[in-house]
Amino acid sequence: MAATCYVTDNAMLKHWNPLKRWMPERPKRLQVAHQLLQSKGLLDRALILESRYATDQELELVHTKEHIELVRATEKMSLEEVTLENHRIDPVTSICQETNKCARLACGCLLQAVDAVLSGKCRNGVALIRPPGHHSAADTVSGFCIFNNAAVAARYAIQHYGLKRILIFDWDVHHGNGTQEIFYDSDSVLYVSLHRYSKEKIFPKTEIADATYVGSGAGRGYNINIPWTKPAISDADYLTAMYQLVMPVASEFDPELVIVSAGFDSAKGDILGDCCVTPAGYQHMTSLLKNLAHGRVLIQLEGGYNVDAVAESLAACMATLMGEPCGSVTNMRPSASAMHSIARAKAAVSPYWKCLTEEPTPIVVEPQRGIETWQIPVMSCPHGNMVSGMPSQGLRADLTDLDNVNKWICLTCFQVLEGDINSEALLEHALKNQHFLVVNTHTLHVRCLSCRQGVIHKEFIPILARLHEKA
Known part of the structure; x- marks a missing residue:
């Protein structure tokens, strides 16, 4: 074709x-x-x-x-x-x-x-x-x-x-x-x-x-x-x-x-x-x-x-x-x-x-971390094929402060990004590079910046495991 x-x-x-x-x-x-x-x-x-x-x-x-x-x-x-x-x-x-x-x-x-x-x-x-x-x-x-x-x-x-x-x-x-x-x-x-x-x-x-x-x-x-x-x-x-x-x-x-x-x-x-x-x-x-x-x-x-x-x-x-x-x-x-x-x-x-009327379900979390909103992740995303395998050298050795709720890792190029999910830094990186999948280092929640939703997929598991080990 x-x-x-x-x-x-x-x-x-x-x-x-x-x-x-x-x-x-x-x-x-x-x-x-x-x-x-x-x-x-x-x-x-x-x-x-x-x-x-x-x-x-x-x-x-x-x-x-x-x-x-x-x-x-x-x-x-x-x-x-x-x-x-x-x-x-x-x-x-x-x-x-x-x-x-x-x-x-x-x-x-x-x-x-x-x-x-x-x-x-x-x-x-x-x-x-x-x-x-x-x-x-x-x-x-x-x-x-x-x-x-x-x-x-x-x-x-x-x-x-x-x-x-x-x-x-x-x-x-x-x-x-x-x-x-x-x-x-x-x-x-x-x-x-x-x-x-x-x-x-x-x-x-x-x-x-x-x-x-x-x-x-x-x-x-x-x-x-x-x-x-x-x-x-x-x-x-x-x-x-x-x-x-x-x-x-x-x-x-x-x-x-x-x-x-x-x-x-x-x-x-x-x-x-x-x-x-x-x-x-x-x-x-x-x-x-x-x-x-x-x-x-x-x-x-x-x-x-x-x-x-x-x-x-x-x-x-x-x-x-x-x-x-x-x-x-x-x-x-x-x-x-x-x-x-x-x-x-x-x-x-x-x-x-x-999609315009459903309200996200609030989750009760520790007070000092504030209240987050959360929706059930989807199993499929049209951008799922953008995930790269784990780098041969592993994740960056200097990757610190993983408990920061505003720290994200791009799952395509593994660049570290900072800001909330709607921040200009994340959106600019996504649009400029067409890299839409990011993982939050604190929650290990994977988000698609194009579909605006959480995503869960088996390809993410090795990366999430490495992040968990470094935490």
């Missing part, structure tokens, strides 16, 4: 109206990204898929026949006619005579990746496509989006492969209002969106992007909005959201497929997003998502308008899908506004997820 598949098509460059050349969603976004993936040698290691067009039947899994016909009709218009029709349909979006074919091609490319992953040809995939899709609802063209590629892909996977649970994770800086609307009453798709939010200033300028919109009917709790209310949102903010809310809920949901609506307008340097996410930040999010769905993760391009930032960020994500280590995240201190947004989102959906 190949690790990663890749699909794109130069024909999608034809989606461009020269009378609207001021539009930031332009063909160069694909050109520059594809060239960088080539120059880095990533495409040489990927399974290259053939592109195809989505059929009417496939588009109708999400979109109305009227919407499909509306887009198709623009093919036969003159440039002036199609631009006037464009203004009537949605002046924000660019439409030309080639838009119908390009939008079908974008959707079809993603479906090819779905087939490749779910048929077992590859483990994960990247679809470099345009126009984007997450603002498009069943019957609307909106925000540069014609057909909702991610939504069609999810419904396609449900219909053709019998999937029951799909996660659509949207890190585009704009709320995917179309995707939310399509799956708002569904419990088969968990939609999670991290986005900037302002009803007055930030597209799509709708109240439904707020944290209080959690789904309806069977879908209550399956729509999670994390609305950033301030600019300059950073790697630390996104990764804190991942650890505190996204990954616990996603792990409980247990998806069979993860589709990433990868908008890189949250990247540092984007002309619209005004955020500060780095390629390393996207890598760490990708790495965490790989722990879900047996690694079946599809990354498909949404927004992102600094072409160099898009290219570098997508290349970083693809490298991570292929197993390369993540880059270093230098600042792991989240902002106060981001923490407030995460807390609001968590409060909104906590009634629907056990």
